[in-house]
Amino acid sequence: MAVKSSAILTLIRIDDGEDASIRSATAPSDTTKLWFDTTTQTLKRYDSSSGTWEIVNDYADDMNNMRQEISVEYNSAITQLKSSLTSLVEEMQTTTTNNTTSINSLSSQIIQNASSIQLVTNNVNSITDKLTGVATKEEISQWAKFESGVLKLGSSNSPFDVRLSNTELGFYENDKRIAYLSNQQLNISQAVVMKQINLGTFQIIYDEELGLLIL
Secondary structure, rough: OOOOOOOOOEEEEEEEOOEEEEOOOOOOOOOOEEEOOOOOEEEEEEEOOOOOOEEEEHHHHHHHHHHHHHHHHHHHHHHHHHHHHHHHHHHHHHHHHHHHHHHHHHHHHHHHHHHHHHHHHHHHHHHHHHOOOOOOOHHHOOOOEEOOOOOEEOOOOEEEEEEEOOEEEEEEEEEEEEEEEEEOOOEEEEOOOOOOEEEOEEEEEEEOOOOEEEO
């Protein structure tokens, strides 16, 4: 910031042995010398063109002008600084708001992901609970097999099994079919009836005392 000013400096020649100025409270009659006005404590000289005493080297107006210029410059600088600070604060607020929004969004996503993970965990736990006590694949393979379109049911260490295919339901012993159901018929190689057989409206009954009865 530059401040320009101007002033008039009055040089007075002083002869040896003479006072350069007159000190008094009133204007002197001798206008060839300077007058120090003791009332206003100012040094004055007589201006013959205006017929008045004027203050010598009066910088009051210049100083006022300088103060005004300095005040304007400083006010302008303060205003610019205030504007810059306001813009900076607004930018920081905007950045903070954007960051807060991003953080809130990220927090929301984390919460959603945590909820999803918890849901999956709960489902896995639920499935695990439901499978508790259910036979495993290895256990099932010990009494059930499916081979070439035939379902075979029976313990792996037992001679007896039941086999179901598209054409029949067979009963086997030591891999030999002893009876089967097919085409609405029960076929048995050998049968032992302990007490009674019903054939339509007829009955064949074995009685320990009477023997075989047909009714």
